[in-house]
Amino acid sequence: MNIQKTTLVPLPAKAPLSDRPHSVQHSRWRAALWSYSRTGRGWPAALGGLVLLALLPTIYDQLFGSSAGFELHRITLIGIFILAALAQNILTGYAAQPSLGNAAFFGMGGYMLAWLTNDLNQPYWIGIVVAMLVSAVLGIIVGTPALRISGAHLAIATLGLVFLTQSLLDLWDTTNGRQSYDLNNLPQFLTDDHALYFTILVVVTIILFALNHLLRSRVGRAWIAIRDSEAAAEAFGVNVTHYKLLAFVVSAILTGLAGALYATWGTTATSTMSSVDQTIAFLTMIVIGGLGSILGSILGAIFVGFLPLLLGQLPSPLMIGPMQIQISTLTIGVYALLLLLALIFFPNGLSSLLERGRTLVAGHVVRRGETQS
Amino acid sequence: MLVFLQVTLAGLVTGSLYGLLALGIVLVYRTTGVLNFAYGAIGAVCACFMYILLTGPHLNFWLACILALLFALVLGIVLERSFARPVLEAPIFTKAIATLALSLVLQTIAQQVWPQLTSPVHFPTPFEGHALHIGAIYLSLIDLTVLAVTALLMVGLNLFLTHTKLGIAMRATADGLSASRLMGVPVGLIFLLAWSLSALVAAIAGILMASEQNIIDVQFMNPILLLAFVAAVLGGLDSLPGALIGGLLVGLADNLLALLLAGHSIGALPISDPGIREMLIFGGFILVLLLRPQGLLGRALLRRV
Numbered sequence: 001m002n003i004q005k006t007t008l009v010p011l012p013a014k015a016p017l018s019d020r021p022h023s024v025q026h027s028r029w030r031a032a033l034w035s036y037s038r039t040g041r042g043w044p045a046a047l048g049g050l051v052l053l054a055l056l057p058t059i060y061d062q063l064f065g066s067s068a069g070f071e072l073h074r075i076t077l078i079g080i081f082i083l084a085a086l087a088q089n090i091l092t093g094y095a096a097q098p099s100l101g102n103a104a105f106f107g108m109g110g111y112m113l114a115w116l117t118n119d120l121n122q123p124y125w126i127g128i129v130v131a132m133l134v135s136a137v138l139g140i141i142v143g144t145p146a147l148r149i150s151g152a153h154l155a156i157a158t159l160g161l162v163f164l165t166q167s168l169l170d171l172w173d174t175t176n177g178r179q180s181y182d183l184n185n186l187p188q189f190l191t192d193d194h195a196l197y198f199t200i201l202v203v204v205t206i207i208l209f210a211l212n213h214l215l216r217s218r219v220g221r222a223w224i225a226i227r228d229s230e231a232a233a234e235a236f237g238v239n240v241t242h243y244k245l246l247a248f249v250v251s252a253i254l255t256g257l258a259g260a261l262y263a264t265w266g267t268t269a270t271s272t273m274s275s276v277d278q279t280i281a282f283l284t285m286i287v288i289g290g291l292g293s294i295l296g297s298i299l300g301a302i303f304v305g306f307l308p309l310l311l312g313q314l315p316s317p318l319m320i321g322p323m324q325i326q327i328s329t330l331t332i333g334v335y336a337l338l339l340l341l342a343l344i345f346f347p348n349g350l351s352s353l354l355e356r357g358r359t360l361v362a363g364h365v366v367r368r369g370e371t372q373s
Numbered sequence: 374m375l376v377f378l379q380v381t382l383a384g385l386v387t388g389s390l391y392g393l394l395a396l397g398i399v400l401v402y403r404t405t406g407v408l409n410f411a412y413g414a415i416g417a418v419c420a421c422f423m424y425i426l427l428t429g430p431h432l433n434f435w436l437a438c439i440l441a442l443l444f445a446l447v448l449g450i451v452l453e454r455s456f457a458r459p460v461l462e463a464p465i466f467t468k469a470i471a472t473l474a475l476s477l478v479l480q481t482i483a484q485q486v487w488p489q490l491t492s493p494v495h496f497p498t499p500f501e502g503h504a505l506h507i508g509a510i511y512l513s514l515i516d517l518t519v520l521a522v523t524a525l526l527m528v529g530l531n532l533f534l535t536h537t538k539l540g541i542a543m544r545a546t547a548d549g550l551s552a553s554r555l556m557g558v559p560v561g562l563i564f565l566l567a568w569s570l571s572a573l574v575a576a577i578a579g580i581l582m583a584s585e586q587n588i589i590d591v592q593f594m595n596p597i598l599l600l601a602f603v604a605a606v607l608g609g610l611d612s613l614p615g616a617l618i619g620g621l622l623v624g625l626a627d628n629l630l631a632l633l634l635a636g637h638s639i640g641a642l643p644i645s646d647p648g649i650r651e652m653l654i655f656g657g658f659i660l661v662l663l664l665r666p667q668g669l670l671g672r673a674l675l676r677r678v
Contacts (some may be wrong), residue, residue: 098466100473151410156602157662159410163599167648250515275598280477283470295528315432327563333481336474343471344459 038278046248053201055196072193073265078305080199080261085285085304086211087254092283093292094215095228095247098151100279101142101158104165105135105252108273109259114181114269124187132320135256136249143248147241169271181269190264200261207254212294214250223247227292277332281314284339290349299350307334374407375509380632381625386516388624389523390582394601395608396530397574403547403611404567407457408469409474412601413594415572416454418483419445421490423580423590427497434499442576449572453565461564483591496589519581526574527617530675534613583666598649600627603658609667626654 055146057072084106116127142161143293146154173181189195201243214220222243225233234240272278281304289300307330342349394412401409407417423441426432431439452475460471482489503514534540545553546563554560582597583589604623608615630650 092466098469100469145659145663148666150666151465152402152469153606153662154665155408155466156606157659159473160599160603160658162653164648164652167651171646171648207488222510264383276473280474283473287470329484330481333478336481338476339474340456340471343463343467343474344456347467 026333031305050205054198057197072197074309076193076197076200077262077265078302079197080258080265081281081285081301081305082204082298083207083254083258083261084206084282085250085289085301086294088282089259089286089289089291089293089297090211090215090223090254091247091251092288093286093288093296094220094223094227095244096223097146097244097247098155099142099146099248099251100283101161102251102255102282103141103274103276103278104158105138105163105255106259106262106278106282107165107269107271108138109135109256110263110269110273111158111172111181112256113260113263114183117179117183121185124190128257131260132253132256135252135259138256139249139252140245143245144253146248147244159276159279162276162279165274166271173271181263181273183263183267183269186264186267191267196265200265203257203261208294215294219243219246220256223288224292269270278341280332280336284335284342286349287339287347288349290351290355293349293351293355295354296349296351299354302336303350306341307331307338314353376632379510380628382510382512382516384628385621386519386585386624387627388621388647389519390578390585390619390620391601391623392617393523393526393574393581393622394597395605395620396526396613397571397578398601398605399608399610399613399616400530400574400606401567401571404410404543405457405461405564405600407460407464407467407472408465409571410469410598410602411479412472412571412575413598414476414479414483414632415445415448416575416582417477417594419448419572419576420496420579420583420589421483421487421591424490424494425487430499434497438580441580442573445572445576446569449569450565452572454569456560457564457568480591487591490589490591493588493590493593496583496587498584498587500584501587515581515584519585522577522581523617526577527613530570530613539563539566539595543584556660592666594678600654603654607658607661623654626657630654 056075060072079299084102087105088102091099091102112131112134113127116122116130117124120129142158145157149157173179192201215223222233222238225236225238226240228238259269259273262273285304286297286299287300288303289298290296311331311334383419394416398409398412399583401412416435419441422444426437426440427434456475460468463471488671498515500513500515500518505512505514505517532540534544542553542558543563543566545556545558546560548558579594582594586593600623601620604619605616606617607622608617608623627650631652636648
């Protein structure tokens with residue numbers, strides 16, 4: 001992580017390429033080539049993983065037979081969580097905006113999809129697009145004041161947004177006399193576990209690919225620069241206002257998409273999708289996985305997605321002395337406890353462990369690369 | 374007119390509760406830089422403890438109250454040592470996330486230990502059914518208690534902070550940590566004090582609120598926590614009188630809006646719903662933040678480079 005910071009941030013400001021002294025241009029080329037070769041080495045692993053994931057349903061069916069459907073459903077959920085974790089990580093880990101409000105977009109995305117496909121009888125893809133657009137607009141609405149409000153105030157304001165969205169969605173439900181918003185009008189193929197799995201796999205792959213490039217582009221560098229020092233970024237000619245707002249909008253769109261897909265996954269949208277519990281789940285993913293890291297978002301989402309399964313292995317009700325504990329009531333508390341412990345003892349997350357391991361293995365290579373650039 | 378006065382009075386009472394919570398929030402935020410989202414949970418856990426004392430061993434109300442307040446002091450100390458101290462150097466946002474997590478942990482633990490409190494139950498108090506009639510205005514005994522306790526606490530805290538050595542040390546710590554450490558202020562002790570004092574205030578607010586509503590469960594403080602934070606920010610997050618004034622403003626706005634909107638609806642949308650009211654207050658809050666980011670009474674923010 002440190003290596004990226006030092007090589008990426010102090011790029012000369014916006015002067016056209018030809019104005020720069022030759023040596024600077026030259027070394028920039030070398031740096032770019034170097035970083036490209038670094039990404040290039042990840043490709044075989046990524047492709048291999050993809051093939052494995054594509055074969056996963058078949059392997060599962062072979063191995064476990066009847067229970068495979070449920071497990072596959074759970075893995076699909078992890079894909080959706082990855083999207084949400086990426087969104088939160090862009091905002092918090094990259095652009096360093098202390099926003100707790102992503103759950104609001106999550107809930108909104110789900111409800112928009114439900115509304116369009118159920119009440120307005122629109123095709124599914126229009127529902128998804130509108131959910132993302134509405135989230136984008138909401139992102140602008142939230143992001144614009146956020147440019148003036150910072151730190152503690154922003155955390156409070158965005159947490160308030162989550163509470164508010166929840167009570168408004170509740171109000172929407174009660175005025176229509178329903179408990180939750182069921183999606184009865186989904187396209188046929190999405191009700192099949194396997195098809196849903198492949199759809200989510202494709203979506204997640206495309207978005208991971210796009211984000212990987214976005215974060216290595218001018219935009220990603222600008223976000224990282226803002227995170228490391230807003231004043232310095234501004235002094236280097238980064239348009240802080242523009243990029244902060246962009247972070248809010250990109251994050252909102254992604255979260256909206258995740259919310260819509262989550263509603264599809266559960267075939268229902270509930271107002272608890274926009275709640276403090278949900279916020280905590282997102283934050284747990286990125287803090288345990290690792291702030292400011294794509295790999296971290298993935299690891300965190302996998303962790304949070306599998307935790308209920310692990311807890312499910314415990315006997316329920318669990319007896320501790322005179323207490324009877326229903327395991328299902330513990331889930332969010334366990335997330336929160338893990339989040340707390342991670343923040344206190346392990347602030348760099350799971351991805352930093354992998355990063356450290358890789359640095360140890362390729363220690364001399366990395367050092368040589370740093371001196372070259 | 375009479376209705377208006379009555380509603381204003383109710384607004385002052387709920388406003389005092391918001392103000393009390395905002396006081397504790399500001400106290401911890403100023404001294405230790407922790408934005409304490411677990412504040413509602415702390416108050417609720419203390420109030421729940423009191424409920425257990427009242428219903429389990431059938432203690433006297435006042436004895437239970439004192440024990441609950443002692444419990445709050447201890448809880449504050451434990452939380453400071455085990456939770457706030459390790460993340461002391463972390464950025465504000467990290468600490469905010471940590472307290473958010475802490476609130477869920479506290480609530481989960483409380484729900485497991487006292488399963489009877491997961492759904493709302495009756496909170497017995499000696500205040501029930503007693504009320505004053507001043508002219509045509511109705512003021513229940515608990516409302517009067519809320520107002521009196523808030524005023525007393527405010528005056529007491531202010532005297533403590535301005536006139537005792539410990540209080541002055543506390544303010545010094547808030548202004549400059551390293552400077553006050555160099556001046557020989559026992560900073561660790563000050564943090565401990567700030568947390569246990571704020572837990573005490575949370576417990577008082579929680580008990581008052583439970584007595585006012587006569588209903589308690591583990592999560593009963595959650596809905597008002599946001600409004601307490603709104604109050605604290607309106608007051609500028611750095612002054613105790615500001616927090617109280619912010620609380621009173623929010624309480625008044627809440628009750629007066631409820632009076633104004635009652636029974637009205639736009640189309641099919643019942644705007645008298647609490648959700649809509651919350652949205653209006655919140656919108657006003659954002660507006661204030663945009664126009665005066667430092668809050669109504671706060672000092673201007675400086676950005677250090």
